[in-house]
Amino acid sequence: MRTTPPTKIAGALPAEHRSRLMGVAREADFPESARLNEWMLQPRARRLGAVATTPVRTYEFDAAAVRTMMDTDPAFGSAMGHWVAQVLAHRLHAARVRLLDLHAPHGSGSRL
Template sequence: MTTTTNLLDALPAGGRERLTAIAHEVSLPRDTRIFEEGRRADRFWIIRSGQVTLDQHVPGRRAAVVETLGRDDLLGWSWLFPPYLWHLGAETVGTVEAVEFDATVVRALCEDDPVLGRAVYRYVAETVADRLQRTRVRLLDLYGPQGSGLEP
């Protein structure tokens, strides 16, 4: 996880208030398919409780789970980068409580307020970098020489 607890905590006070004003709480039941790989990414969430699996389509097989997200994790970053299509799929493991944001509105706020925009982009970039690093370690554990993915 990034060094900051969640996206809202990473924002300057004014930006936090602006994002909170457009957010709304959602409750997603168990086994809810939240989004599909390749489809339009038009919103994102901060998970308050519960877990969400991220998965990758595998032709001829069941989708492969690549990561599980939980409390305070950012669910969705594809909304920030054109062409605004999901890179993965997502499904709830159990009931999930989350804060949902409209991506178009947030992108407009980021354009209007460069300080807010810089903070949002930085947080998302740190999140993506952290997840990439964790994925590399998992790949080394699976395919590298025994124990190569473990840190000393």
């Protein structure tokens, strides 16, 4: 069982893929209450579903460049796909636990 969230690039991608990805990255700072978007999945439109509750320091990627790299290098595309799937699974599990904690009998959302 993974004890840390799979959102860290350093642990999620092999070094060669990580260095390629960071080649199209730039550091970005977002203020508290900034709306964050997702660009990886169709329809590649701004969905502004996440709202930062604290200031955020992160990396911003050139979406078109990353998608091109994924299309031209199957190993890189596979690694990115696995990373995104791990992040989504982690977020879904966290949301499930939170909903169970709020609406189910006490303790239903935690694992034994």
